[in-house]
Amino acid sequence: MADRFRVTLAQLNPVVGDITGNADQAFAAWEQARAAHADLIALPEMFLTGYNAQDLVMKPAFHTAAMNAAKTLAQRCVDGPAMAIGCPWAEGGKLYNAYLILKDGDIASKVLKHHLPNETVFDEVRVFDAGQLGGPYAVGDVRVGSPICEDGWHEDVSETLEETGAEFLLIPNGSPYFRGKMDVRFNHMVARSVETGLPVIYLNMAGGQDDQVFDGGTFVLNPGGALAVQMPVFDTCISHLDLERTAEGWRALDGEKASLPDVWEQDYRVMVEALRDYLRKSGFEKVLLGLSGGVDSALVAAIAVDAIGAQNVRCVMLPSEYTSAESLDDAEAVAKALGVHYDYVPISEGRAAITNTLAPLFAGRDADLTEENIQSRLRGLLLMAMSNKFGEMLLTTGNKSEVAVGYATIYGDMNGGYNPIKDLYKTRVFETCRWRNANHRNWMMGPAGEVIRPNVIDKPPSAELRDDQKDSDSLPDYPVLDALLEILVDQDGSVADCVAAGFEDVDARRVEHLVYISEYKRFQSAPGARLTQRAFWLDRRYPIVNRWRSPRET
Template sequence: MPRELTIALAQMNCLVGDISGNVDKIIELAATARREHAADLVVFPELAITGYPPEDLLLRPEFIERSEAGLERIRRAVGGIAVLVGFPHLHKGELYNAAAVLRDGETLALYHKHLLPNYSVFDEKRYFRAGSRPAVFELHGVQVGLTVCEDIWGPAPMAQAVRAGAQLVVNINASPFHVDKQAEREAVIRERIAVSPVPVVYVNMVGGQDELVFDGGSLVMDAQGRITQRAPAFEEGLYLTRLRVGRTGVEPLPDTVTETDGLAGIYQALVTGVRDYIDKNRFAGAIVGLSGGIDSALTVAIAADALGPDRVHAVMMPSPYTSDMSLEDARAEAEALGVHYSTISIAQTVDSIERALADEFTGSTRDATEENIQARVRGVLLMALSNKTGKLVLTTGNKTEMAVGYATLYGDMAGGFAVIKDVPKLLVYKLSHYRNTLSAVIPERVLTRAPSAELRPNQTDQDSLPPYDMLDAILELYIEQDRSAEDIARATGASLKTIREVIAMVTRNEYKRRQAAPGVRISQRAFGRDRRYPITSGFKEPRGG
């Protein structure tokens, strides 16, 4: 007679370093899976006990001791259900990224991650030793193999588990989001199943951790490579899957298959990143300098969606160059969102600073120096409000600006979290249009007029930069794909002169980016953990062509 197994996929939002809190949540979710759903197994993400990535906390002996104590507390507290949980395991003086299966006070299996990623945002070889042995345990007559995250991206670990008798493979993950990441994961799992045809249960973390956002998307794929269930993206919770066990193997029963991708997925990633950065770091809310331009318009909308409008303060800081249209549009958006809104003129403050510098500047002409004074006065005001209220200043610079240095250090770069730091300018517009499909909050003029910093009369961004469609294409190829100037010219049709000018701006402004606030990562090559270039460098692009 065929029988069924019930597995609970615990798509959990962990807090790095909060071992006690993470363990409390694991115990509670395991008890719920047993009591309310009669699950046979509950599966938690990679390093769920510590959160991911714990980085150099792993070098502290007391951190490892607390993690081991947390695992022991789970072992003692949970009964009547098998629990699969990730944790750092110190064994014979070596540290492993491990997964343990616990049931009724016993350890049924212990697995050490085989493939340690050491690229992009990952540096696991700094901390962990690679495992080499498979781990297969029996769950009510079914042989279940264990793998951890990167193990599914290479062919050997899953094939080794199947050779050891696994009829079902579980893969626990802390796999961060970037655009189109879910499609990549699913394609890789299908590749593994094509060689080792058994079902895969894939469980991923959710939530924001500094620059990284984990999107969940936990899933079950059958032995033919078909998705039978997919959990919602960016939503914490327990998601059940049922598997029929018969003579021919294990067959997942079809269930809910949700999908969040495209602009909706990117927007959810930004909202999740802002919410968790502010809440996990215990800020009271967010402060945004709302200028009437597109970047701050998107930033304040994301903040309101992440935190609720009652925790967001939008501040308009007009100068003599600020247009009435900008004032009107900023107020209109604040009212549409329902956020607290205030206006603080910077004219007198800027004038007093310029008068204080008048003797020093005698004989010089007005240039970007005076423009930057305006931006820096705004930064001072926002930071003062932050100090007084306990709310975090969210900066509004986009990836295009961060790349070429079209931002003022200690001015509009002043703040604690850079919401759209990894969002190119054209994508800012697309996300703003998307946000207005949910409810119309960004005024139409903000979406259609030429972008401007409004730091001098009749200024537009295109006075200083190439057209954004060209600029974004050049930057994507150079920053995210490491293409040469000649390759970029062939791909975009832009002149080598323009491309080299853009590359020179990127190189020249590394020192600014090094001092920028962290921000949500949505691309495969973000500024920060991903892209680490020297500030002081004699390397130049070749001049040929």
């Protein structure tokens, strides 16, 4: 009976739909495991298809291709360690989220996910069938239990595996980031290790997919919750874990213990990785954005440079007669500090042409929001023309506060293929700019030091679509607005909850109304990096037409 067991943990980044490429990644990792004399190599949940494949996984041709790829991969991995890999599996007219054990040229075992998450970004009850509770699988003379992702958050699966002979738990995950997620994971996994008295290996994937970033952070706990291994967050990496048989059962030997960054760094890294992978996986190498001299576009420019390098970022200033000299100076300073290509494209002639074209129709009517939005939509048109001509993805730059209340022009400044700061409230935008100025990491491709000059951060925010315009003319001050949105959006609270927290009823009702009537804009908005559990898209699914408002207290 073996007294040592080596597991190679492959914290890798699959591409949804690239079944062949994902299989090749898995095979390359298997070769490393074989060279390291591992007994088993483990890859994350649904690795062969990429995750989250959503409705694509239900397409028969797709999940059949994945199953065939798993069989082919098993045949490639004959002379070496067993492989555990996530893949959809169809049998008996049902489709499962499965974890396949490839051994001796064949699929030796299948674990079928039992608890299917059906909240926030997950819709697995709709996509998959629930598997029955099962027992462990054997690798040599060692019995391994593998609750799949959500199954690890419920005590019944792990307890069943322990009772049926599992000697340690290997839990494959496709677990996306939200602020504070690592603490949630640790709490659940510590509970499993205490309840079962077994070592727990929590294996997570890395990389971005649409709005989500899988932040890695694979870790290993010994019984009672003692940390044996902590792999880095966000990075793709492969680590070899040794377990040793003792009189009390298997124990993981201590390995690397990477430090975890603070929440500001993690949020910023998510925005960088989300953009980087969105571009890479959709086939874009370059981006452009309108650089207004304001704080939002400055932060998006910094994120873009850190994601793909200054040589791949084009910033465009599109001034009108309302654009201040201060904004012109600030935009140019940010562009120079970041080292990006900078274009200056005034919109006055185009705006005059549009105004003249519409003049007969608008005769006798006063200028209003219509004329302001023409400026924004003209900028959107010009930026999209550059995007088409140069093959650069247009980034949009609205923060979560603006996205929430519709303080943005549809088909104007909302134009774009991706929005890195879509889930970042304005008050956090300010602080994130300060954080980036003060911090630099080796995963950033941009320069160190101050890249967003203080005046950009400190001046009163303005859309500059009319004389002396300030955001505060149309909205509560951002500290108040964001606090109200935290209650109404992030906590799903009511106007009464806002009033109980000390805010004015009139302000809360106004903000609630703006949130509801802006749903149609969000429905048509670009995807963006998910930072919280209440990001706009899959986390919060509201009707576009909706007359509900919080009732008034009587």
